[in-house]
């Protein structure tokens with residue numbers, strides 16, 4: 001078989017890079033096509049570093065050549081990103097903090113804080129330096145999950161400045177908006193108040209050196225999420241969902257929020273929580289109470305990595321309530337499951353750091369960041 005370069009170019013003229021009007025050849029995305037017997041190498045140059053657009057472009061090129069030119073063509077796609085300078089984006093690095101990962105969910109109560117707490121202690125057990133910033137202004141539950149609800153951050157002097165020292169337990173540094181509110185007082189946060197408080201927790205705190213800072217976001221997609229993304233250069237986001245439809249619909253919006261052009265935070269993947277129920281006395285029985293593999297299918301559909309599933313188990317709830325995350329139960333299946341999930345998150349963070357430039361904190365200067373997300 002000998003592949004014809006002109007035929008390949010004509011095939012590529014039938015597809016576009018997602019978000020661009022002109023076809024791939026006309027827009028200049030196709031930089032070069034080299035054929036050699038049954039092999040073809042296509043060099044693409046894209047103007048966006050978004051991982052899902054890169055993946056989509058690669059699979060479209062392979063599919064189109066195999067459909068329109070030859071089904072057995074061996075296609076290799078090299079992608080180079082030529083992201084234009086975006087003047088509205090500014091960097092606000094936090095020295096010493098290497099990766100900032102937001103944990104989000106569309107819907108409330110799907111286990112976002114539980115997953116955050118367990119990933120944090122697992123990362124600490126793996127030897128990483130970890131911090132958790134609890135930004136859930138509606139229900140900050142991290143202090144309870146780390147058994148530090150009665151503690152308050154102390155003040156320390158750092159280079160002549162007074163800073164908050166995060167509370168520490170299980171090798172994880174914790175700061176929470178809950179440390180500054182009364183447990184039985186309903187705090188009604190206005191956007192600017194909440195974002196000021198969060199900024200203090202981020203920049204007026206002595207976090208020290210951290211490999212990972214996990215940010216437990218409030219559920220939903222709103223003002224406070226934009227504030228966080230304005231204040232922090234997020235490395236990526238993890239979206240937690242249960243497999244049921246009402247949660248998946250909101251998780252989809254969560255992913256779309258991060259992938260929106262004016263925000264563009266890489267989504268490291270989706271976690272399926274409460275994937276099935278397993279009674280302690282029948283560990284091999286699985287009951288799919290909330291439906292089966294919904295979040296897994298959503299990840300496939302949105303072309304973002306699926307990071308893993310956690311079962312609905314009584315001891316996960318109990319350990320959260322007593323403030324000792326379940327992943328700390330050495331030698332258990334749960335510990336193993338959280339290890340697998342955490343390892344996948346670390347791997348996706350590494351992949352992201354290898355493939356994309358560092359994320360910078362976004363500065364939202366127009367209404368673009370507030371518009372409805374079309375995804």
Ligand SMILES: Nc1ncnc2c1ncn2[C@@H]1O[C@H](COP(=O)(O)OP(=O)(O)OP(=O)(O)O)[C@@H](O)[C@H]1O
Pocket residue numbers: 105107108109110111112113114115136139141217218219273274310311312313314315316317318320321
């Ligand atoms: N896999 C699980 N198995 C059993 N219980 C779980 C599991 N995941 C979470 N839970 C329990 O579900 C409840 C809600 O979890 P959590 O507070 O982590 O949710 P959330 O998504 O952070 O909620 P919100 O952000 O709306 O406050 C808690 O009581 C928690 O212990």
